[in-house]
Amino acid sequence: MSAALASSRTNGSEVVKELAFFAVIALLMSVMLLGVETVDRPTGLELAVRWDLVLIAIVSTVIGRLGLIFRRESISRLWQAVLITVTAVAVFEMFVRFRELDDRWVSPVVLDMAFGSVVSTILAIAFVVIVFATAYFTMKVQGAVEVDQSKKLSAKIQLTYRSNTKKIGLIGIVFFFIFPLLFGDDRSAIDLATLVMIYIMLGWGLNIVVGLAGLLDLGYVAFYAVGAYSYALLSQNFDLSFWLCLPLAGIFAASFGIILGFPVLRLRGDYLAIVTLGFGEIIRVVLINWYDFTGGPDGISSIERPSFFGLADFSRRVPEGAISFGDLFGLDYSSMHRLIFLYYLILVLALVTNFVTLRLRKLPIGRAWEALREDEIACRSLGINPTNTKLSAFAIGAMFGGFAGAFFATRQGFISPESFTFLESAVILAIVVLGGMGSQIGVVLAAIVMIGFPEMFRELAEYRMLIFGAGIVAIMLWRPRGLLSFRDPTILLNMSQKEKVAGEIK
Amino acid sequence: MSMLKIEGVHTFYGNIEALKGIDMEVNEGEIVTLIGANGAGKTTLLMTCCGSPQASKGRILFEGQDISRMPMHEICQLGIQQSPEGRRIFPRMSVYENLQMGAITQDPKHFNSDIEMVFDLFPRLKERINQRAGTMSGGEQQMLAIGRALMGRPRLLLLDEPSLGLAPLIVKQIFETIEKINREKKMTVFLVEQNAFHALKLAHRGYVMVNGNITLSGTGAELLANPEVRAAYLEGGH
Numbered sequence: 001m002s003a004a005l006a007s008s009r010t011n012g013s014e015v016v017k018e019l020a021f022f023a024v025i026a027l028l029m030s031v032m033l034l035g036v037e038t039v040d041r042p043t044g045l046e047l048a049v050r051w052d053l054v055l056i057a058i059v060s061t062v063i064g065r066l067g068l069i070f071r072r073e074s075i076s077r078l079w080q081a082v083l084i085t086v087t088a089v090a091v092f093e094m095f096v097r098f099r100e101l102d103d104r105w106v107s108p109v110v111l112d113m114a115f116g117s118v119v120s121t122i123l124a125i126a127f128v129v130i131v132f133a134t135a136y137f138t139m140k141v142q143g144a145v146e147v148d149q150s151k152k153l154s155a156k157i158q159l160t161y162r163s164n165t166k167k168i169g170l171i172g173i174v175f176f177f178i179f180p181l182l183f184g185d186d187r188s189a190i191d192l193a194t195l196v197m198i199y200i201m202l203g204w205g206l207n208i209v210v211g212l213a214g215l216l217d218l219g220y221v222a223f224y225a226v227g228a229y230s231y232a233l234l235s236q237n238f239d240l241s242f243w244l245c246l247p248l249a250g251i252f253a254a255s256f257g258i259i260l261g262f263p264v265l266r267l268r269g270d271y272l273a274i275v276t277l278g279f280g281e282i283i284r285v286v287l288i289n290w291y292d293f294t295g296g297p298d299g300i301s302s303i304e305r306p307s308f309f310g311l312a313d314f315s316r317r318v319p320e321g322a323i324s325f326g327d328l329f330g331l332d333y334s335s336m337h338r339l340i341f342l343y344y345l346i347l348v349l350a351l352v353t354n355f356v357t358l359r360l361r362k363l364p365i366g367r368a369w370e371a372l373r374e375d376e377i378a379c380r381s382l383g384i385n386p387t388n389t390k391l392s393a394f395a396i397g398a399m400f401g402g403f404a405g406a407f408f409a410t411r412q413g414f415i416s417p418e419s420f421t422f423l424e425s426a427v428i429l430a431i432v433v434l435g436g437m438g439s440q441i442g443v444v445l446a447a448i449v450m451i452g453f454p455e456m457f458r459e460l461a462e463y464r465m466l467i468f469g470a471g472i473v474a475i476m477l478w479r480p481r482g483l484l485s486f487r488d489p490t491i492l493l494n495m496s497q498k499e500k501v502a503g504e505i506k
Numbered sequence: 507m508s509m510l511k512i513e514g515v516h517t518f519y520g521n522i523e524a525l526k527g528i529d530m531e532v533n534e535g536e537i538v539t540l541i542g543a544n545g546a547g548k549t550t551l552l553m554t555c556c557g558s559p560q561a562s563k564g565r566i567l568f569e570g571q572d573i574s575r576m577p578m579h580e581i582c583q584l585g586i587q588q589s590p591e592g593r594r595i596f597p598r599m600s601v602y603e604n605l606q607m608g609a610i611t612q613d614p615k616h617f618n619s620d621i622e623m624v625f626d627l628f629p630r631l632k633e634r635i636n637q638r639a640g641t642m643s644g645g646e647q648q649m650l651a652i653g654r655a656l657m658g659r660p661r662l663l664l665l666d667e668p669s670l671g672l673a674p675l676i677v678k679q680i681f682e683t684i685e686k687i688n689r690e691k692k693m694t695v696f697l698v699e700q701n702a703f704h705a706l707k708l709a710h711r712g713y714v715m716v717n718g719n720i721t722l723s724g725t726g727a728e729l730l731a732n733p734e735v736r737a738a739y740l741e742g743g744h
Contacts, residue, residue, distance in 0.1 A: 367603065374598060377590065380579050
């Protein structure tokens with residue numbers, strides 16, 4: 001293997017040196033964090049060493065570094081993917097095996113078990129090495145050609161995407177509309193789809209503030225909370241229906257957006273981010289402490305579920321004077337009716353958000369947002385009022401957050417400040433950033449990746465967060481500006497599709 | 507009639523007095539240039555006219571109206587447009603979108619004739635209509651900055667160093683276009699420049715600024731012939 005490497009740009013001894021260097025760094029970093037554990041023994045707290053974990057850390061680092069070296073040596077994309085998958089599986093496998101042995105490993109009585117795990121480790125490493133070697137020699141033979149092809153292929157994919165954005169969007173919409181027909185009986189699938197759709201809507205709403213107007217908002221969840229509590233409180237105290245409360249929740253959230261907007265108008269970048277972060281926390285802390293009004297940490301429970309546009313009810317036992325949904329359409333009662341109705345409701349709400357955003361982008365106000373993101377001074381010199389422009393972005397973004405919040409409240413039937421922590425803001429922001437700032441389809445993809453995948457792989461328990469983190473790192477490595485990170489002009493004159501790609505700024 | 511009249515303007519950046527009592531005027535239909543060394547306060551004066559930063563003393567009259575306390579975007583809506591220092595076009599937008607941005611406060615009914623006018627002046631922009639502005643050359647970006655300012659239908663056009671960082675041939679082209687705009691469109695132009703030779707040759711009148719004060723003024727030809735100006739700004743060849 002080293003002989004093969006020697007013939008390329010990096011020679012074998014350099015590779016070994018590099019790997020050794022990273023092994024030492026991994027050792028230094030992991031020895032205190034992973035290597036020592038305090039154990040509660042009858043004699044009191046004692047230190048136990050866990051060299052196995054240190055070894056795993058070192059081995060994973062070395063393998064990872066080796067992967068990066070291969071990447072540097074211009075391996076084809078396909079093989080990279082294979083390598084990384086196999087490596088991840090191998091490391092994961094080792095991890096699990098070692099964890100199972102953990103307790104016994106601490107007291108080195110069961111030597112054969114330890115021996116067994118060492119053997120399995122060596123096997124795993126050998127496996128990885130074989131795969132790497134195969135990949136490397138394959139690359140030697142046809143590497144150069146494949147690299148060229150893969151570059152062309154990615155360019156082709158990009159071109160196809162960019163010249164067919166509308167079609168792709170339509171296919172997506174159709175798919176989401178027929179989703180309940182395909183998975184109508186699967187309660188968890190509909191639930192998950194609804195959850196993803198909530199985040200898509202929140203992502204689209206935040207995209208107005210962050211992606212279009214370029215105002216980094218770390219407290220977006222505040223507007224989500226305002227919307228949710230608006231609906232919950234209005235419905236409980238004044239007995240208003242969901243359909244009346246929905247616009248009201250939007251209006252309340254929008255006015256909170258303006259309240260936040262005023263003091264932060266002069267701020268930009270990091271400073272703005274910190275103030276919005278603070279705003280998000282203020283809302284949450286107020287919700288916790290204003291016990292008489294919001295119910296404090298207990299939250300608000302048994303929030304009214306939405307009716308079928310005020311015509312019919314979804315409950316099994318219909319209250320006096322109301323018609324049940326099943327009777328209205330001559331169907332038998334099914335608890336899925338309400339879930340599917342909720343799914344379609346959030347789908348329509350999200351599509352409204354998307355439609356409004358796409359329209360606004362073509363109007364002067366949307367153009368002004370984008371211009372403001374690029375250059376505030378130039379905007380002012382063109383006669384754009386930056387105050388109004390920023391406030392409108394905050395207000396409209398917040399309004400959609402409010403709608404989503406009202407929907408969240410009616411879907412859950414119970415809300416508490418727990419649901420509106422900073423982590424939520426961070427997840428929504430991550431969706432916008434990973435999707436590619438300002439890209440509407442990017443938000444959908446990122447929401448599926450960020451929300452859908454971790455939920456789908458819930459069986460993997462704590463490892464799913466590990467994989468999730470690795471996934472985000474991978475996205476940032478390969479697509480540092482987000483999954484779909486190009487902005488096409490909203491208007492193109494006398495142009496064929498091919499020319500569209502010209503003049504992309506990286 | 508004087509279109510822009512600056513009376514005893516002082517501008518501060520914190521405690522630093524950048525403009526120390528400036529008096530000057532720009533008459534309708536003129537090209538007036540302001541020359542001076544780096545840090546003399548040229549850009550500060552131009553930006554003070556636009557309201558950012560605001561003058562702490564003195565008055566600025568635009569067509570008889572005091573604009574020295576107005577915010578920048580309102581001043582710009584009165585009919586003053588600028589091509590700012592460093593051009594400040596929107597790099598990720600196309601040329602067409604940049605020009606649309608220029609016309610954002612204007613009545614859309616003028617848009618088509620205005621954009622034709624800009625393309626007549628700068629045929630290069632028409633060739634690049636769908637290109638991202640940030641990928642164009644410096645000269646093209648400068649043309650776009652001027653074109654964008656013209657889309658705002660100004661009566662007074664402020665230009666801040668349009669020759670900055672451009673090849674001599676392009677500089678010549680830009681200055682010819684500025685003259686054309688002035689001659690054919692009867693546009694009043696206030697030009698801030700370091701390239702004193704070209705600017706003074708073009709301008710009807712000129713002012714020389716040193717350390718926040720106006721030290722000399724006169725017609726372009728007078729200033730070109732002035733030995734002080736020659737020694738400070740022209741020798742060494744342009």
